[in-house]
Amino acid sequence: MNRGLNRAEQPQLQAAVVLAQCQSTPVVFGIRMQHDGSSAWAATWAFAISAARAAREGYTRTKLAGSFVVATQYPGCPGCGSASFAQCFACKSLGCWSGVDRNWKCPACGDFITLDSTIREMNAGPD
Numbered sequence: 213m214n215r216g217l218n219r220a221e222q223p224q225l226q227a228a229v230v231l232a233q234c235q236s237t238p239v240v241f242g243i244r245m246q247h248d249g250s251s252a253w254a255a256t257w258a259f260a261i262s263a264a265r266a267a268r269e270g271y272t273r274t275k276l277a278g279s280f281v282v283a284t285q286y287p288g289c290p291g292c293g294s295a296s297f298a299q300c301f302a303c304k305s306l307g308c309w310s311g312v313d314r315n316w317k318c319p320a321c322g323d324f325i326t327l328d329s330t331i332r333e334m335n336a337g338p339d
């Protein structure tokens with residue numbers, strides 16, 4: 213009889229924080245992403261953070277992949293209250309987004325882009 217231990221599963225990342233910038237104010241903020249156990253990451257919380265602290269926390273060290281949704285309890289951008297967020301194709305930064313107008317200006321690099329696809333991956337740091 214085989215009494216060997218099964219190899220442990222890789223621990224699953226259940227929550228992480230991604231960094232974003234406000235489009236209309238100088239606010240930098242963290243977005244808490246939670247994994248629901250399937251394949252979707254849900255944005256559940258947003259909080260203003262200083263750029264210096266964001267750099268210290270290493271919010272870009274891990275890559276999140278899958279699909280991303282905004283949870284109903286997401287409080288919106290701490291700078292302007294925008295209900296959602298978007299990702300720049302050019303520099304991969306995240307910024308707040310109204311969730312309505314598909315023409316979007318990246319707050320990090322200033323590029324004007326048309327949002328026509330969903331986010332597939334983003335850089336994150338520890339919760």
Ligand SMILES: [Zn+2]
Pocket residue numbers: 233234235236237289290291292293294308309
């Ligand atoms: Zn904003």
Ligand SMILES: [Zn+2]
Pocket residue numbers: 300301302303304305318319320321322323
């Ligand atoms: Zn950009």
